[in-house]
Structure formats: C-alpha cells, structure tokens
Amino acid sequence: MLNRRKMLQAMAAGTGAALGTSLFPERLLASPVQNTTPKRIVFFMQNQGFDPKTCIPTNMSSSGSLAKAKLPEPIAALEPYKERLHIINGLHGMHTSPSHSAFFGALGGYRGSDGVPPSASTVDYELSKVLPQTLLPHLCIGMDSIENMKAKPTIATLSASGAGQPIFMHSNPNHLYQMLYGGISSGDIRTQHEAQSSVMSQIEALAAAEGRALPAADRQRYGQYVQGFKDINGLRTRLGTVSEHLRNFAPTVDERYTNPEFETDWHDCLLDIGISALTSGITNTLTIGSGRGEIFGAWKGLGIDQQGHNLGHMEQPDNPIWIKIRQYNSRMLVRLMESLESVPEGSGTMMDHTLIVYTSNNADKQHTNGANWPVMLLGNLDGAFKTGCFTQLDGKRPINSLYASLLCAAGQNCDRFNMDEKMAKKYDDSNGPLKEVLV
Known part of the structure; x- marks a missing residue:
C-alpha cells in the first residue's frame, strides 16, 4: 500500500516551489513532532428530508449502545460498521425555516430560502480553514437528474465562504475530472x-x-x-x-463519464472523484449534495421512475422508493469508508482520522418546520467523537451546536456557531458543543 505521508510531503515541497512560498510539508500535514495526523470531514446532504424512522433501530427510544440493535432496512449496509456509527435524533433547525430546503441555512445554521444569498459562511467552509492546508481546501459535488446536471453543471445552494459569497458545487464529472486531473491525462x-x-x-x-x-x-x-x-x-x-x-x-474514465445510461452513473463518477480528492490529499473537506440542496433529484438507475418534488411528498418509512434511495446512499457511505480505510496514515488509516456527517438539507421531511433534524456520524475524527451508539436529545439544541462540536474537535474553540446571544436565547437552551457526542 502507498505511504501517503511521504507522498504528501513531496507534494507539499513541489507546490511550495511553484508558488514561490514557504509551503513546507507540515503545513499540509499536521506536524509529526506533535504526534498528530491530518483530519478530514465529509458532509453528505440528502434532499427531501431524513425521516428518523429510516435510521433509528426499532424499539430504541432512548440513548444507548447500537451493539445489539439491528439497523433499519434503509441503512442496513452500515450494519457491519455499527461500531463507527453514531445516530443522533432530536436536534432542531426551526430557525432555518427549512420547508422545501434550508439551502445555505442547512450548513450555516441560519434562515435560508430559495434564491436567498447566504447570510454567513457555512460550517464546511469554516472547517476547511481549520483543517490542515491542502491544494483545494474545500470541494463540493452535487448529484441530480442527468438533465439538470448537464444544463447546470455548477450550482450554489449549500455552501458559502461568507455573507453573499456562495461556493459552487460541481455536477458534471467530465468537467471536474478535467479540472483536477486534466494535466495528467x-x-x-x-x-x-x-x-x-x-x-x-x-x-x-x-x-x-x-x-x-x-x-x-x-x-x-x-x-x-x-x-x-x-x-x-x-x-x-x-x-x-x-x-x-x-x-x-486519479479514477479511470470510462463510458459512465462520456455516455451515462442513468444519472446514477454520474453520481457514482462524482463520488469516485470526491474519494480520489480525499485520498490523494487534494482536499480535506468534501461536501456532497444529493439533490443539490433543492427539491429535485432523480435515481432512475435504481429503477425509480418518480423524481423531483413528488418524492418529497411520499412518506419515507416502509416506502420501497425511499428504501432504495437510502440504501444507495448507505452503499456510498460504505465506499467512502472502505476507500479511506485502505490508505495507511499515521499508526492507522485515513478513516481513523475522518468524520462523515450524513443528514438532510431540510431536516426530517419535506414541508417541515425543522423541529427534528436527524444526523448520522460515521468515524470519530481521531478519537474526538463517540461511536457505536444512539443519542436521543430533547429538541432544545440546534444544529448549530453540532457544528460548534465539529469545529471544537477540529481545533477551533467555538461556543456558538452563527448564532448570536439573542437568537440563542430563543433557540438554544445551552451553550457550547454537544457533550453527548464528544468523547
């Protein structure tokens, strides 16, 4: 297997020479003197909501271990990885007005709406500044119907670097491959x-x-x-x-890129590129938008004819359509984990120093008020997060508190994220990160 640290050190030295700057290896990797390793975070945002019944084991209503629990059918692919899984229920995002989608507010923890520019940076961007420096600090990829991905190969709906500064996500794998790997093709x-x-x-x-x-x-x-x-x-x-x-x-370019039969061919290609960007060290922060933060989306490759907004009006529990979509997502999460697990890093693997955050850009369902915002965490970010458990919260802490937890675990002190004292008095009954999720 490849020795990633040595390759990244060589990469850092070459980049520094090209830029004429002092970009030493330790600026791309955590300093070995401190006996630390790089960390990375992946956000996977599914549109149309994330119903808690599709992820919480049957008869589990209070916090506890997942060791003896059986995961629901939609996320059954994660069963072998339960020891790395943390299911969280009871966070809220009522202040984001999610409804069809909270758009930038889903990762920003503020009010969002269709066509409304971001009012502040989002947590994925803030993390990209805290995590070790990379050539491309933050990569966003978006999955949609083949028609939408071709018509709008780039779109900005989920991530932002500041007020009025959206970050575009890439949806055409050919364009993205050319940008990242065209020079070696x-x-x-x-x-x-x-x-x-x-x-x-x-x-x-x-x-x-x-x-x-x-x-x-x-x-x-x-x-x-x-x-x-x-x-x-x-x-x-x-x-x-x-x-x-x-x-x-670099992934292998095949007919899925140039002649996709279904949009899921492009979804798979985009995931491959996202994984390659992580394992190569191009980026430490990856945001995946399935449905691209909007009310659209299609999965014809799974045998699903319905698409777009209509999917959001279907009950998700026990629905064969949503079972297929969530199972597809779960398989993607497994591919992410297994790919990172295959690359040695420090005394373990890349997955040991990674956290994957899976949730929706509009809480639990379509047309929601955001009173419940389920989240799944995979991995522990070098031991920072509890795993192998289910946590039931009382609905008095906002998604902002989880984002503050991510920043704290990444090394940035954060009592509140994008929530001033006035807003916190109304929507948060505590302060600081979620003690229930951190070790």
Whole structure:
C-alpha cells in the first residue's frame, strides 16, 4: 500500500516551489513532532428530508449502545460498521425555516430560502480553514437528474465562504475530472484541459482589465468573478506541480463519464472523484449534495421512475422508493469508508482520522418546520467523537451546536456557531458543543 505521508510531503515541497512560498510539508500535514495526523470531514446532504424512522433501530427510544440493535432496512449496509456509527435524533433547525430546503441555512445554521444569498459562511467552509492546508481546501459535488446536471453543471445552494459569497458545487464529472486531473491525462481530455487553461488565463487578464473601468459600486462585485478565475487558474498550476503524485489516485474514465445510461452513473463518477480528492490529499473537506440542496433529484438507475418534488411528498418509512434511495446512499457511505480505510496514515488509516456527517438539507421531511433534524456520524475524527451508539436529545439544541462540536474537535474553540446571544436565547437552551457526542 502507498505511504501517503511521504507522498504528501513531496507534494507539499513541489507546490511550495511553484508558488514561490514557504509551503513546507507540515503545513499540509499536521506536524509529526506533535504526534498528530491530518483530519478530514465529509458532509453528505440528502434532499427531501431524513425521516428518523429510516435510521433509528426499532424499539430504541432512548440513548444507548447500537451493539445489539439491528439497523433499519434503509441503512442496513452500515450494519457491519455499527461500531463507527453514531445516530443522533432530536436536534432542531426551526430557525432555518427549512420547508422545501434550508439551502445555505442547512450548513450555516441560519434562515435560508430559495434564491436567498447566504447570510454567513457555512460550517464546511469554516472547517476547511481549520483543517490542515491542502491544494483545494474545500470541494463540493452535487448529484441530480442527468438533465439538470448537464444544463447546470455548477450550482450554489449549500455552501458559502461568507455573507453573499456562495461556493459552487460541481455536477458534471467530465468537467471536474478535467479540472483536477486534466494535466495528467492524454488524448482529448489533455487537449481540452490545455485549451481551457489558455482561455481561462486570457479571460482572467481581460476581466481584471475591464473591471478597473467599472464604477466603484460595481468593482467589488465584479472582483469576485475575477477572483474566481484566479482561483481556478491557480489550482490548475498547483495541481500541475504534483502530477506524478496524482497519477496514483486519479479514477479511470470510462463510458459512465462520456455516455451515462442513468444519472446514477454520474453520481457514482462524482463520488469516485470526491474519494480520489480525499485520498490523494487534494482536499480535506468534501461536501456532497444529493439533490443539490433543492427539491429535485432523480435515481432512475435504481429503477425509480418518480423524481423531483413528488418524492418529497411520499412518506419515507416502509416506502420501497425511499428504501432504495437510502440504501444507495448507505452503499456510498460504505465506499467512502472502505476507500479511506485502505490508505495507511499515521499508526492507522485515513478513516481513523475522518468524520462523515450524513443528514438532510431540510431536516426530517419535506414541508417541515425543522423541529427534528436527524444526523448520522460515521468515524470519530481521531478519537474526538463517540461511536457505536444512539443519542436521543430533547429538541432544545440546534444544529448549530453540532457544528460548534465539529469545529471544537477540529481545533477551533467555538461556543456558538452563527448564532448570536439573542437568537440563542430563543433557540438554544445551552451553550457550547454537544457533550453527548464528544468523547
């Protein structure tokens, strides 16, 4: 198996030389002197709600061990991994007004709505700043119907770097593969990568020049577009310096990319790219939006003809359609865990230092008030989180408290996340992270 630490050290050194900065290996990896290891967090957000009856074992109404419990059919694929699972029920997000979706509010812990820009950064972005530095601090991928993914290959609905600053998720695996691995590819992929790199550089220069002639009121907003081109071009350059390292992790491009039969072919490809970005060390923070934070989504590859908003109006417990969707999600979670488990890291594996957060962008169901927001955690982030258990809360703590817990576990002191004292008095009966989930 590959020695990931040595490869990442070489990657860091090459990147530092390309950027002309002092980007030493310990800035990409936790310092070995401190006997610590890199940490990473994955968010998997399913749209249309997450009914607690689809994840809580039968007859389990109070907190306890999962050791002797049998997981419900929708998440049965996680049965062999119960010792790494923590099911949480009773968090709330009433202040986010989720209804069809809380959009940016699902990961931001604030009021969100369709077409409303983010009012603050989201927890996945904040974590990407706290976790060890990587070439691409935060990667977002979105899964939808094939029509939507082709028509809108990028969309921003879930993640944000600040107020009015959405982060786009990638939905076309061909575009994303080309961005991350085009420099090490051959044939048409390499040709397209080089052509786009040239065009993007020209656009950046042209946009910067044109922006200087704009009125001051428009210059700042225009500057965000220019910065976007700079970020993409800079990423291409940095990835080019570590091409030999990336060859060990790049997924194989096959007909699922170029000629998908169903949208689930592209879903699987996107997951493969997300896993490769984690295992290669390109990123430490991955956000997956199944349904892309909206009311759409399709899974024809699972034999499901219904799609979109109608799925949200179906009861999820004992529903064969939702059982298939949740089982598909669970298999994806297993693929994530097994892939990370296969890569040695420190005295264990990458999975030992990873946390996967699975939930929905609109609490427990469609048209919800957010009074109950079920969450599943997989992994323990280097021993920070309790596992192998079910926790039943009383509904008086918001999802913000869980996000504060994630930040604390990642090394950032956080009593509250995106919730001022006035808001906390109304929606949170305590302060600080959730003691029920942390070791």
